[in-house]
Amino acid sequence: MPEHAYILHITERSLWEAARERGTYEMSTRGRTLQDEGFIHCSTRAQLPAVAAFLYGSYDGPDELVVLVVDPARLDVPLRYEAPEPGGEELPHVYGPIPVDAVVDVEAWT
Numbered sequence: 001m002p003e004h005a006y007i008l009h010i011t012e013r014s015l016w017e018a019a020r021e022r023g024t025y026e027m028s029t030r031g032r033t034l035q036d037e038g039f040i041h042c043s044t045r046a047q048l049p050a051v052a053a054f055l056y057g058s059y060d061g062p063d064e065l066v067v068l069v070v071d072p073a074r075l076d077v078p079l080r081y082e083a084p085e086p087g088g089e090e091l092p093h094v095y096g097p098i099p100v101d102a103v104v105d106v107e108a109w110t
Contacts, residue, residue, distance in 0.1 A: 005044070006069050006072070006104065007043065007070045007072055007092040007094075008045060008067050008068065008070065009025075009067070009070060009094075010043075010048065010055065010067050010109055011025075011027055011066060011068060012063040012064075012065060012066075013066050014062075015027050016068060016106065019098075023099065024098060024099055025040070026040070026097045026098075027040070028041055030056065034096070039080075039094055040094040041055075042070065042093065042094055043091055043092065047089070047091060051091070064109070065108075065109035066106050066107065066108060066109060067107040067109050068103045068105075069103065069105035069106070070103055071103075071104045074099065074102035075094060075098065075099070076099065077094060077097065077098075078096065079092055079093070079094055079095070080092070080093050081093075
């Protein structure tokens with residue numbers, strides 16, 4: 001994966017708004033924090049539909065979902081591409097909080 005390629009993270013709008021106030025985003029997956037998981041789950045653009053379906057396929061929360069577009073060059077923590085199981089597809093994992101200024105765009109998820 002080219003270093004300049006953006007990575008994506010799907011989340012609830014209220015969680016992103018809270019992160020903007022704090023200055024860092026620290027949620028890993030639906031309801032789990034960076035501290036719970038040890039890293040923040042992300043995806044490439046091609047992986048996003050499957051990841052969104054897995055995490056939010058039956059989402060009925062009060063918030064709309066948004067996609068954070070993250071520039072890896074702006075991260076000050078490790079980014080590793082790892083497979084959840086041997087031989088599986090590698091997904092980007094961010095090993096620390098994502099600075100708000102590393103998020104270059106926020107897209108609505110439909």
